[in-house]
Amino acid sequence: xxxxxxxxxxxxxxxxxxxxxxxxxxxxxxxxxxxxxxxxxxxxxxxxxxxxxxxxxxxxxxxxxxxxxxxxxxxxxxxxxxxxxxxxxxxxxxxxxxxxxxxxxxxxxxxxxxxxxxxxxxxxxxxxxxxxxxxxxxxxxxxxxxxxxxxxxxxxxxxxxxxxxxxxxxxxxxxxxxxxxxxxxxxxxxxxxxxxxxxxxxxxxxxxxxxxxxxxxxxxxxxxxxxxxxxxxxxxxxxxxxxxxxxxxxxxxxxxxxxxxxxxxxxxxxxxxxxxxxxxxxxxxxxxxxxxxxxxxxxxxxxxxxxxxxxxxxxxxxxxxxxxxxxxxxxxxxxxxxxxxxxxxxxxxxxxxxxxxxxxxxxxxxxxxxxxxxxxxxxxxxxxxxxxxxxxxxxxxxxxxxxxxxxxxxxxxxxxxxxxxxxxxxxxxx
Amino acid sequence: xxxxxxxxxxxxxxxxxxxxxxxxxxxxxxxxxxxxxxxxxxxxxxxxxxxxxxxxxxxxxxxxxxxxxxxxxxxxxxxxxxxxxxxxxxxxxxxxxxxxxxxxxxxxxxxxxxxxxxxxxxxxxxxxxxxxxxxxxxxxxxxxxxxxxxxxxxxxxxxxxxxxxxxxxxxxxxxxxxxxxxxxxxxxxxxxxxxxxxxxxxxxxxxxxxxxxxxxxxxxxxxxxxxxxxxxxxxxxxxxxxxxxxxxxxxxxxxxxxxxxxxxxxxxxxxxxxxxxxxxxxxxxxxxxxxxxxxxxxxxxxxxxxxxxxxxxxxxxxxxxxxxxxxxxxxxxxxxxxxxxxxxxxxxxxxxxxxxxxxxxxxxxxxxxxxxxxxxxxxxxxxxxxxxxxxxxxxxxxxxxxxxxxxxxxxxxxxxxxxxxxxxxxxxxxxxxxxxxxxxxxxxxxxxxx
Numbered sequence: 001x002x003x004x005x006x007x008x009x010x011x012x013x014x015x016x017x018x019x020x021x022x023x024x025x026x027x028x029x030x031x032x033x034x035x036x037x038x039x040x041x042x043x044x045x046x047x048x049x050x051x052x053x054x055x056x057x058x059x060x061x062x063x064x065x066x067x068x069x070x071x072x073x074x075x076x077x078x079x080x081x082x083x084x085x086x087x088x089x090x091x092x093x094x095x096x097x098x099x100x101x102x103x104x105x106x107x108x109x110x111x112x113x114x115x116x117x118x119x120x121x122x123x124x125x126x127x128x129x130x131x132x133x134x135x136x137x138x139x140x141x142x143x144x145x146x147x148x149x150x151x152x153x154x155x156x157x158x159x160x161x162x163x164x165x166x167x168x169x170x171x172x173x174x175x176x177x178x179x180x181x182x183x184x185x186x187x188x189x190x191x192x193x194x195x196x197x198x199x200x201x202x203x204x205x206x207x208x209x210x211x212x213x214x215x216x217x218x219x220x221x222x223x224x225x226x227x228x229x230x231x232x233x234x235x236x237x238x239x240x241x242x243x244x245x246x247x248x249x250x251x252x253x254x255x256x257x258x259x260x261x262x263x264x265x266x267x268x269x270x271x272x273x274x275x276x277x278x279x280x281x282x283x284x285x286x287x288x289x290x291x292x293x294x295x296x297x298x299x300x301x302x303x304x305x306x307x308x309x310x311x312x313x314x315x316x317x318x319x320x321x322x323x324x325x326x327x328x329x330x331x332x333x334x335x336x337x338x339x340x341x342x343x344x345x346x347x348x349x350x351x352x353x354x355x356x357x358x359x360x361x362x363x364x365x366x367x368x369x370x371x372x373x374x375x376x377x378x379x380x381x382x383x384x385x386x387x388x389x390x391x392x393x394x395x396x397x398x399x400x401x402x403x404x405x406x407x408x409x410x411x412x413x414x415x416x417x418x419x420x421x422x423x424x425x426x427x428x429x430x
Numbered sequence: 431x432x433x434x435x436x437x438x439x440x441x442x443x444x445x446x447x448x449x450x451x452x453x454x455x456x457x458x459x460x461x462x463x464x465x466x467x468x469x470x471x472x473x474x475x476x477x478x479x480x481x482x483x484x485x486x487x488x489x490x491x492x493x494x495x496x497x498x499x500x501x502x503x504x505x506x507x508x509x510x511x512x513x514x515x516x517x518x519x520x521x522x523x524x525x526x527x528x529x530x531x532x533x534x535x536x537x538x539x540x541x542x543x544x545x546x547x548x549x550x551x552x553x554x555x556x557x558x559x560x561x562x563x564x565x566x567x568x569x570x571x572x573x574x575x576x577x578x579x580x581x582x583x584x585x586x587x588x589x590x591x592x593x594x595x596x597x598x599x600x601x602x603x604x605x606x607x608x609x610x611x612x613x614x615x616x617x618x619x620x621x622x623x624x625x626x627x628x629x630x631x632x633x634x635x636x637x638x639x640x641x642x643x644x645x646x647x648x649x650x651x652x653x654x655x656x657x658x659x660x661x662x663x664x665x666x667x668x669x670x671x672x673x674x675x676x677x678x679x680x681x682x683x684x685x686x687x688x689x690x691x692x693x694x695x696x697x698x699x700x701x702x703x704x705x706x707x708x709x710x711x712x713x714x715x716x717x718x719x720x721x722x723x724x725x726x727x728x729x730x731x732x733x734x735x736x737x738x739x740x741x742x743x744x745x746x747x748x749x750x751x752x753x754x755x756x757x758x759x760x761x762x763x764x765x766x767x768x769x770x771x772x773x774x775x776x777x778x779x780x781x782x783x784x785x786x787x788x789x790x791x792x793x794x795x796x797x798x799x800x801x802x803x804x805x806x807x808x809x810x811x812x813x814x815x816x817x818x819x820x821x822x823x824x825x826x827x828x829x830x831x832x833x834x835x836x837x838x839x840x841x842x843x844x845x846x847x848x849x850x851x852x853x854x855x856x857x858x859x860x861x862x863x864x865x866x867x868x869x870x871x872x873x874x875x876x877x878x879x880x
Contacts, residue, residue, distance in 0.1 A: 037677070040680050040681070040684060041676065041677075041680045041690070043680075043684055044669075044679070044680035044681075044683035044684050044688075044689065044690035045680075045683075045689065045690050045691075046689065046711070047683075047687070047688060047689040047711060049684055049687040050687065079684045079687075214673075214697070216673075217673050217692045217693065218691075218692060220673075220676070221676040221677060221679075221680050221690075221692070222673070222674060222675075222676045222677045223677055224677075227673070227674050227676075285710060285711050285712065285713055286710075286711070287710055
């Protein structure tokens with residue numbers, strides 16, 4: 001659609017490992033272990049052993065510096081042909097979407113015929129960094145030419161230097177956590193506690209029902225004895241969730257609405273998506289679930305409070321729909337990443353809001369309402385968990401499967417990201 | 431997999447002296463198939479004067495073997511093929527039997543004795559059937575007497591089947607080769623002229639080239655070994671197991687360069703999903719190996735409905751349902767092969783395994799009843815009944831029981847997963863096209879084990 005003369009980028013399928021709550025099942029597992037396992041499962045599902053793919057791209061948000069070639073190392077540890085090039089991508093929580101979207105573009109342009117996109121993240125094996133003070137002492141000692149000079153440098157180390165620094169989830173420019181940022185946006189849009197809890201409960205129930213139907217049988221390969229996403233609580237209800245105390249936006253007092261249950265938990269996991277041209281898929285006897293049609297990046301100026309941190313997809317959607325001549329009514333399924341329940345609800349509220357759509361998106365009329373019955377029908381991040389860079393791959397593979405066998409039916413994706421960024425995408429069933 | 435330390439010890443020089451002096455069992459290292467290796471190493475003695483014997487001699491010569499009607503006394507021979515197909519009364523057994531008797535001391539390690547006879551049930555003449563059935567007793571007893579990893583088995587031909595039938599050569603080759611290492615005291619029936627032999631000698635090493643095979647329960651153990659042997663023999667593999675076993679299943683599929691299908695064989699549409707996967711990813715489907723199985727052991731007095739029902743559902747009902755879907759499919763219509771896993775528990779019964787034995791005896795019933803269904807599309811269906819095989823499952827048997835179970839076989843040892851896999855690969859191969867409805871035991875002539 002966006003490029004009338006480009007060829008289709010076909011989504012062949014996907015594979016991920018079950019997502020696990022941080023510091024539990026995958027505590028002693030590295031990003032590379034997890035992504036390699038997801039890749040192994042993908043290779044096994046589609047018989048890609050010893051095949052050279054056009055590219056493997058993806059990344060991790062929480063990454064050790066030693067993992068500078070995370071994707072390439074994972075390929076070398078997999079049964080893929082070692083002549084398969086690979087590169088790392090990083091765009092916070094939209095890492096997986098950007099990797100998949102840019103690979104789809106390469107396929108559409110004829111630059112490559114096949115690709116794997118995805119992502120991985122671990123909180124359990126996060127890169128711990130030493131303080132800047134200790135780092136400069138160590139660098140000085142490293143540069144010293146004599147033993148004496150080296151000892152003199154090292155003698156400067158003080159106990160205070162030794163406190164490790166874990167990577168923060170706070171926005172570097174505001175010092176606010178993502179949840180506290182979201183709480184401001186949710187409050188501004190009047191998102192209620194009740195609707196957040198309902199969305200969260202639906203996410204768990206939908207995900208559990210999808211498992212019970214066998215929906216994930218060809219989307220997930222177990223890892224380390226874990227067979228299902230461990231954050232999922234099939235029997236949870238909005239009533240149960242209503243009992244929890246708010247954890248974000250507590251300066252709002254009684255009006256604080258965001259709890260640990262309607263916010264995503266820290267998660268470990270990895271996902272992959274196999275893409276190819278139509279010809280490549282046919283030559284290799286592979287299914288063609290859907291086309292990756294188009295995607296759009298956006299960023300907002302959240303630093304001075306002009307826009308909410310996680311509202312960028314609202315802008316991306318407007319530009320992407322206009323470019324493709326589509327409205328929300330043209331879509332069968334909506335996959336809006338549940339960073340927080342209120343993220344989904346605030347985006348949907350904004351798209352319905354005439355003032356926002358006119359003043360912020362420059363539209364004559366609102367983009368319109370999204371039918372909740374078409375939203376995240378097989379669960380989303382609140383239930384599955386959100387290993388940052390792995391979420392894009394989870395969403396794309398699931399949506400492609402949902403649209404398979406329904407040629408021309410469209411699916412919409414929205415994924416927000418730290419730094420006031422976000423991506424939206426269009427997938428078309430075939 | 432469990433290690434058989436005793437067999438390893440006995441096969442050291444000191445271990446052999448001690449076990450020999452004490453009169454302990456002396457299990458040998460069995461000769462197993464290696465691609466490129468000769469079918470059997472050494473002269474083959476041929477006993478019998480029938481036209482079948484003559485034809486078999488030609489087949490053996492055609493494989494480049496050193497065939498002897500009268501081996502030199504004292505000369506080491508690799509195998510004896512004794513033809514009894516022309517016996518009409520018990521008295522006719524004497525001459526060939528005594529000739530065979532005189533050769534036995536010359537048979538070397540991992541040697542073979544193969545008797546060839548007509549099927550007893552095919553004649554209603556009392557004397558003829560008595561003679562033919564006599565060959566069965568003779569062969570089984572001889573199997574118990576064989577030493578140093580040598581085996582004795584029989585080939586039974588349908589009444590008017592010509593010895594030129596491909597199945598005769600196929601059965602002969604399997605029983606002579608290392609593929610049948612752990613098969614002893616058994617009878618391979620050849621009933622039809624169906625089947626095909628490799629056109630070139632190298633073809634014997636890749637009899638399944640170009641074919642597509644499904645193996646259920648492929649994540650580990652015997653199932654994983656089956657995928658490896660079928661792959662080695664040239665087949666493309668679809669490895670199937672329950673979603674919960676997905677990680678090991680992926681490893682299996684990647685090892686054999688096949689595809690992994692996470693599928694519970696007990697779901698209603700399992701067969702349709704197998705066929706759809708084969709059609710999408712491989713474009714054909716030639717072989718289905720029903721290996722998935724579970725045990726839920728309990729004495730019958732303590733049996734619970736879930737233990738009974740789950741074993742029946744996985745071990746036999748799923749096979750019946752999948753077979754119906756396969757036979758309804760056009761994809762599975764070109765000389766298709768089904769091989770099911772039965773068990774010696776299904777033949778002899780086993781304390782605490784009434785559910786398992788019922789399901790495995792059921793498999794044998796299903797196989798014998800389905801041969802016409804498969805035959806109408808030039809296919810075959812057979813079962814393999816493993817005895818005591820060294821797997822993760824048998825490693826959980828208490829040590830003393832395990833040692834006893836191993837030594838109870840005529841080969842004084844447990845079998846390996848690869849032994850089961852070799853027999854399955856043979857039954858799935860074009861040269862076994864004349865054999866259908868059969869349950870072949872891979873048990874070293876032992877009836878203990880799951």
